[in-house]
Amino acid sequence: MTFLEVVLRLGLVIIAFLLLPLLIGQMEHKAMAHMQARLGPMYAGGFHGWAQLIADGVKFVQKEHVVPTQADRQVFALAPAVALVPYLLVLLVIPVGPGWAAVDLDIGLFFALAVMSLAVLGSIMAGWSSANKYSLLGGLRTAAQLMAYELPLVLAASSVAMAAGTLSLTGIAQAWQPWWILWQAPAAVVFFTAGLAELARPPFDMPVADSEIVLGPYTEYTGLRFAFFLLAEYAGIVVLCALTAVLFLGGWRGPFASDTLGPLWMLAKVFLLGFVVIWLRVSNPRLRADQLQRLAWQVLVPLTLAQLALTGVVKVVMS
Amino acid sequence: LKFYGLGFLKGLAVTLKTMTRRSVTRQYPEVQPDLPPRSRGVIALLEENCTSCMLCARECPDWCIYIESHKETLPAAVEGGRERSRNVLDRFAIDFSLCMYCGICIEVCPFDALFWTPEFEYAEHEITALTHERDVLREWMWTVPPPPAHDPGAGDP
Numbered sequence: 192m193t194f195l196e197v198v199l200r201l202g203l204v205i206i207a208f209l210l211l212p213l214l215i216g217q218m219e220h221k222a223m224a225h226m227q228a229r230l231g232p233m234y235a236g237g238f239h240g241w242a243q244l245i246a247d248g249v250k251f252v253q254k255e256h257v258v259p260t261q262a263d264r265q266v267f268a269l270a271p272a273v274a275l276v277p278y279l280l281v282l283l284v285i286p287v288g289p290g291w292a293a294v295d296l297d298i299g300l301f302f303a304l305a306v307m308s309l310a311v312l313g314s315i316m317a318g319w320s321s322a323n324k325y326s327l328l329g330g331l332r333t334a335a336q337l338m339a340y341e342l343p344l345v346l347a348a349s350s351v352a353m354a355a356g357t358l359s360l361t362g363i364a365q366a367w368q369p370w371w372i373l374w375q376a377p378a379a380v381v382f383f384t385a386g387l388a389e390l391a392r393p394p395f396d397m398p399v400a401d402s403e404i405v406l407g408p409y410t411e412y413t414g415l416r417f418a419f420f421l422l423a424e425y426a427g428i429v430v431l432c433a434l435t436a437v438l439f440l441g442g443w444r445g446p447f448a449s450d451t452l453g454p455l456w457m458l459a460k461v462f463l464l465g466f467v468v469i470w471l472r473v474s475n476p477r478l479r480a481d482q483l484q485r486l487a488w489q490v491l492v493p494l495t496l497a498q499l500a501l502t503g504v505v506k507v508v509m510s
Numbered sequence: 511l512k513f514y515g516l517g518f519l520k521g522l523a524v525t526l527k528t529m530t531r532r533s534v535t536r537q538y539p540e541v542q543p544d545l546p547p548r549s550r551g552v553i554a555l556l557e558e559n560c561t562s563c564m565l566c567a568r569e570c571p572d573w574c575i576y577i578e579s580h581k582e583t584l585p586a587a588v589e590g591g592r593e594r595s596r597n598v599l600d601r602f603a604i605d606f607s608l609c610m611y612c613g614i615c616i617e618v619c620p621f622d623a624l625f626w627t628p629e630f631e632y633a634e635h636e637i638t639a640l641t642h643e644r645d646v647l648r649e650w651m652w653t654v655p656p657p658p659a660h661d662p663g664a665g666d667p
Contacts, residue, residue: 222529224533225528225529225533226525226526226528226529227525227528228528228531228533228534228535229533229535230533230535230537233537470522470525470526471522473525474518474521474522474524474525475518475521
């Protein structure tokens with residue numbers, strides 16, 4: 192790999208990292224609005240408010256960084272970066288075509304899951320360092336949610352890794368067969384649900400429940416730092432959708448022209464899943480703390496264990 | 511038969527169905543609203559009909575109508591006749607920061623000098639600017655729609 196190629200690959204990842212979350216965010220603005228019989232942004236940029244998020248970004252840049260007096264300044268300043276950077280790192284290993292990943296790791300799945308769960312640390316740090324009781328409550332709720340949903344997430348991912356017999360994301364997508372959609376359906380549902388919970392997306396948005404605890408860990412943040420948390424949330428959606436697409440929907444493989452149109456198939460799957468994220472958000476009220484825990488431990492964990500058993504049995508019968 | 515997830519699926523169906531329907535939002539500054547003919551936007555004055563009789567100002571519940579007039583004497587129309595006097599309107603103003611849009615002034619006017627118009631875009635930057643004088647009230651007369659037709663089968667008015 193030449194130096195130029197490395198720069199090119201990293202540049203593409205950075206562009207995807209900055210662009211895709213904005214597209215998902217704009218889709219959320221518009222799809223959510225129409226689901227609620229509204230129009231959503233219509234002014235910014237002229238045509239159906241396409242520049243709304245750019246305008247938001249400009250606004251955030253202009254705002255002042257306010258740090259509470261009692262806050263732990265260093266941790267407070269570091270938290271947005273800790274929330275954002277892991278998703279950038281995960282994007283590096285996600286393949287968008289046969290062998291087309293910025294870094295084609297042999298243990299890509301392990302790396303992705305390990306780094307993704309780091310991002311939640313950003314919220315916990317923000318909650319702890321803000322010196323605000325609502326922030327602290329939000330941070331602790333984030334922690335509780337992470338504890339509950341990390342297990343089903345990892346188990347669901349390991350089911351598909353078992354089926355493919357490899358931890359490489361490229362390898363999993365290559366080993367994937369269309370009938371796996373049925374075979375791995377419970378794992379896919381659990382993976383997606385647990386991923387939503389880790390991102391604290393509605394209906395799992397109890398850590399940032401604005402009607403109870405202002406905005407949870409992000410309460411004290413202003414300006415660009417707050418924007419970083421928002422960007423982290425949408426980058427998280429992109430990463431979750433991309434991982435779900437690679438693991439359970441065959442990644443770049445489509446009904447035809449998988450080799451040439453691979454990245455387009457991948458992008459289509461990411462946006463389809465992104466739409467499902469928004470759809471779930473609009474249709475469901477927020478889950479309570481006990482409902483969250485019950486869903487994780489009494490539904491998702493047994494479901495993944497059953498899925499693991501099923502994967503093992505099918506795997507043995509097939510071989 | 512009850513099974514779990516039915517409400518969840520119904521919720522998803524409702525939002526998806528709403529998304530495929532046209533939104534009811536009116537894009538007001540770009541598209542003017544089509545208001546019903548009897549809309550009560552603002553009160554216009556046809557000052558040619560006004561006799562400065564002060565009925566409207568006296569009936570107004572919050573005293574937002576200002577009328578000033580003076581008396582003029584007209585010379586006799588025929589030789590040896592009596593001189594006639596009439597009121598000339600000097601000022602007619604409605605303070606729309608006080609007006610509660612009850613329409614009593616319009617009901618009470620015996621000479622049909624006051625009218626409702628659907629015009630509603632007269633916001634001002636300060637409250638004193640909401641006292642509109644006769645020239646503005648007269649201009650609003652052009653926005654008064656023609657009276658709607660009688661209902662079919664209605665008797666003589």
